[in-house]
Amino acid sequence: xxxxxxxxxxxxxxxxxxxxxxxxxxxxxxxxxxxxxxxxxxxxxxxxxxxxxxxxxxxxxxxxxxxxxxxxxxxxxxxxxxxxxxxxxxxxxxxxxxxxxxxxxxxxxxxxxxxxxxx
Numbered sequence: 521x522x523x524x525x526x527x528x529x530x531x532x533x534x535x536x537x538x539x540x541x542x543x544x545x546x547x548x549x550x551x552x553x554x555x556x557x558x559x560x561x562x563x564x565x566x567x568x569x570x571x572x573x574x575x576x577x578x579x580x581x582x583x584x585x586x587x588x589x590x591x592x593x594x595x596x597x598x599x600x601x602x603x604x605x606x607x608x609x610x611x612x613x614x615x616x617x618x619x620x621x622x623x624x625x626x627x628x629x630x631x632x633x634x635x636x637x638x639x
Contacts, residue, residue, distance in 0.1 A: 543596050547604040551575045556582075556623035556631030559609070563636035566612040570595065572623050572631075573604045581624040584609055584635075587617055595621075611637045 525533055551573035559568040574580060582596035592614065595607050611619070616639045623631045 543605055543607040545601075545603045546571070546606045549604060550602045551604060554623070554625050554630045556621065556633055558633050559621060559635045563638045564611070565638050567608050567610040568635060569606055569608050570621050570633075571604065571606045572596075574600060574602055574625055576602050578626045579624075580605075581622075582607065583622050583624075585620045585622060586614075587619070592619065609635075615639075 555573040557571040559570045580596050580600045584593045586592050619635045621633045
């Protein structure tokens with residue numbers, strides 16, 4: 521399905537969307553604003569890290585688009601607590617060129633960053 525389940529010792533079952541696998545919270549500090557950081561490194565080959573910050577609990581969508589505006593990959597989709605997160609985009613199966621990361625928080629587009637993939 522679309523979820524991962526993990527049993528805990530006398531604490532019940534932990535359920536998270538599979539889309540969160542590979543997304544890690546790098547700080548529990550509560551940001552003041554929503555921010556999509558520039559990927560690092562940029563240009564990249566074949567993978568790059570993308571960091572984003574959200575100031576409150578909400579629905580997060582992080583997608584990668586090609587230069588023609590076609591959706592290439594959804595990296596993050598789900599509800600997240602306030603914090604600073606990081607995920608990785610592996611472009612090994614894609615062509616060299618310009619790509620864009622787009623962050624949507626709470627149903628509103630909040631940031632777009634240009635990325636350059638060079639093989």
